[in-house]
Amino acid sequence: MERKGILFVLSGPSGAGKGTVLHEVLQKVQGLAVSVSATTRAPRPGEINGIHYHFRTKDEFQQMVDNNEFLEHVVKFHNRYGTPKAQVEKLLNEGKDVVLEIETKGASKVRRANPDAVYIFITPSNYEELNKRLNVRGTESPEVCALRLKIAKTEYKSIRYYDYIAINDNLDECVNTVSAIILAERNKRRRNAELADNLMTLKS
Amino acid sequence: MERKGILFVLSGPSGAGKGTVLHEVLQKVQGLAVSVSATTRAPRPGEINGIHYHFRTKDEFQQMVDNNEFLEHVVKFHNRYGTPKAQVEKLLNEGKDVVLEIETKGASKVRRANPDAVYIFITPSNYEELNKRLNVRGTESPEVCALRLKIAKTEYKSIRYYDYIAINDNLDECVNTVSAIILAERNKRRRNAELADNLMTLKS
Numbered sequence: 428m429e430r431k432g433i434l435f436v437l438s439g440p441s442g443a444g445k446g447t448v449l450h451e452v453l454q455k456v457q458g459l460a461v462s463v464s465a466t467t468r469a470p471r472p473g474e475i476n477g478i479h480y481h482f483r484t485k486d487e488f489q490q491m492v493d494n495n496e497f498l499e500h501v502v503k504f505h506n507r508y509g510t511p512k513a514q515v516e517k518l519l520n521e522g523k524d525v526v527l528e529i530e531t532k533g534a535s536k537v538r539r540a541n542p543d544a545v546y547i548f549i550t551p552s553n554y555e556e557l558n559k560r561l562n563v564r565g566t567e568s569p570e571v572c573a574l575r576l577k578i579a580k581t582e583y584k585s586i587r588y589y590d591y592i593a594i595n596d597n598l599d600e601c602v603n604t605v606s607a608i609i610l611a612e613r614n615k616r617r618r619n620a621e622l623a624d625n626l627m628t629l630k631s
Numbered sequence: 632m633e634r635k636g637i638l639f640v641l642s643g644p645s646g647a648g649k650g651t652v653l654h655e656v657l658q659k660v661q662g663l664a665v666s667v668s669a670t671t672r673a674p675r676p677g678e679i680n681g682i683h684y685h686f687r688t689k690d691e692f693q694q695m696v697d698n699n700e701f702l703e704h705v706v707k708f709h710n711r712y713g714t715p716k717a718q719v720e721k722l723l724n725e726g727k728d729v730v731l732e733i734e735t736k737g738a739s740k741v742r743r744a745n746p747d748a749v750y751i752f753i754t755p756s757n758y759e760e761l762n763k764r765l766n767v768r769g770t771e772s773p774e775v776c777a778l779r780l781k782i783a784k785t786e787y788k789s790i791r792y793y794d795y796i797a798i799n800d801n802l803d804e805c806v807n808t809v810s811a812i813i814l815a816e817r818n819k820r821r822r823n824a825e826l827a828d829n830l831m832t833l834k835s
Contacts, residue, residue, distance in 0.1 A: 548820070550830060552826070553829075553830075554830075583830050583831050584831055586820065586827050586830055586831050587820070587827065587831065589820050590819065590820060591815065591818045591819055591820055592818060592820050592823055592826060592827060592830075593818055594818075594826075603814070604814060604815075604818050606811070607810070607811035607812075607814035607815045607818075608811075608814075608815040608818065610807065610808060610811035610812075610815075611795065611808075611811045611812040611814075611815035611816070612815070614795045614796055614797055614798075614808050614811075614812065615794065615795055616752070616790065616791070616793050616794060616795055616796050619796055622756075622796060623790045623791065623796060625757075626754060626757075626758075626787050626790055626796075627787050627788055627790050627791065
């Protein structure tokens with residue numbers, strides 16, 4: 428029996444630093460695959476199509492929705508974001524552990540279809556810090572920042588559905604936490620049924 | 632509300648290297664307390680009373696049993712081993728995370744009273760390796776080695792009750808695994824109810 432990959436979902440409010448944490452975790456932890464989201468938003472400076480996002484037109488994106496090609500898809504700030512389903516399932520079936528970095532709304536859609544995935548909520552330890560970071564980024568208007576904060580309030584209500592809370596007040600510590608969660612989950616007995624069976628019957 | 636400590640139970644067959652792994656984990660992970668077992672067996676060279684074990688006479692040990700002072704106690708190779716209850720409870724109530732390194736039989740007694748503890752099974756990845764280590768240690772007679780192997784077969788059957796399997800083919804890797812499990816468990820959402828509540832209501 429081939430071991431199936433584990434699906435890790437990194438989520439949390441805008442400004443929590445999910446993307447940066449994921450970037451560092453990928454340097455640190457072996458054997459992780461990422462799912463690249465599709466989006467209708469314009470690339471930011473430095474973003475590369477197929478690496479950071481699959482950039483799609485509104486029509487192309489809608490076509491993918493109609494074809495049921497998304498594991499989850501959401502609208503945010505008038506742009507659409509989605510996780511292509513086939514890509515994730517292929518990786519998991521190959522035994523690769525996959526990390527999704529998605530919004531909390533998308534995470535709740537994934538959760539309904541994948542209760543066995545691991546849900547990690549990334550957040551600063553308090554609201555003031557989040558507020559500060561949203562205003563510091565400097566690439567968004569004050570209106571967008573205010574809207575983000577309002578959305579964050581809703582996003583925090585979903586914490587109760589997550590398996591882990593990874594505090595991101597210090598990047599290194601948060602990267603260590605998320606890396607530890609991944610390593611620990613890989614060593615869960617119930618995720619290693621074949622190994623446990625072999626040991627229980629003392630086959631080598 | 633004061634956070635209560637987490638109880639970690641390291642177990643597995645003789646020869647799996649539980650003691651060595653624990654020793655290294657204590658160097659690596661901050662904020663762990665160990666429970667020192669009581670035993671009637673004679674100290675091995677280098678073992679210090681109160682550090683490695685509380686060495687007790689048979690009568691003293693029996694007195695502790697009669698007073699219900701043990702969280703668990705077992706007989707092994709004609710010697711008795713036990714975990715003093717008061718010491719563990721005091722540490723947990725102070726918010727310290729406690730690690731017990733105990734035999735699988737003892738672990739199943741602890742499990743009944745502490746279902747919320749974290750159970751980690753330490754083992755080489757196969758039986759041949761364990762067999763080799765039992766014969767290599769050199770401090771035991773061949774009869775004791777053979778008996779240990781027989782006991783190991785029984786011990787392996789309890790794997791199904793453990794939360795994690797930490798493979799100890801390579802010491803550093805096993806220490807990393809156990810350290811990651813401890814860090815991950817500390818960040819479980821359900822173990823941080825107050826933090827989750829504060830974030831959900833956006834208190835700072």
